[in-house]
Amino acid sequence: MITMKDIIREGHPTLRKVAEEVTFPLDDASKQTAQDMLEFVKNSQDPELAEKYDLRPGVGIAAPQIDISKRFIAVYLSEEENDGQEFSRIMFNPKIISHSAGKTALPTGEGCLSVDRKVAGIVPRAARVKIQYFDQDGQKHEERLRNYPAIVVQHEIDHLNGVLFFDRIDPDNPLALPDDVELLG
């Protein structure tokens, strides 16, 4: 199982690399790793398991965070967290194919399992995205996301491009709410 010791931290070069696309058919190792990543996110949201294995809570994780510079991510939002609908995905080669002009942000800013410090500030992201990704069988999917899932998936795709959340905070005015950004409420 993945635990915090497997997660690389700010300063590790892999976090700043552009990850490689995966090719299909997927090798078994990548399939297993992706499952382990989803399991980690779910475990991190379980109070007992998080306590037992000292896991920082998370709603998503990207392969580069466990030092695998490949383009795949895992996201898990429970139905309580996501307007009554569970959002559980493993995405290979995820790509934003279009997005709204309007932006959104989490009111409390963002954190990252690979960043062991708090960085205050608004992280503006597209309010709605149309993404394309492949599942572990190589099936192509297209999905429109908004609100919480859209924010989480953008945070994870950023990791595949070597981008960290604080790169998107306005250094001159971190807490200012830009005109075109609506806070997620």
Ligand SMILES: Cc1nc(NNC(=O)[C@H](CC2CCCC2)CN(O)CO)c(F)c(N2CCN3CCOC[C@@H]3C2)n1
């Ligand atoms: C928003 C939030 N971010 C948490 N952590 N950071 C992360 O997930 C990083 C990724 C998120 C940071 C902002 C967008 C994506 C991980 N990362 O760096 C991946 O690249 C949380 F833990 C959290 N929640 C709310 C839901 N709750 C359910 C019950 O269990 C506790 C859990 C806490 N919400």
Ligand code: NI
């Ligand atoms: Ni992160």
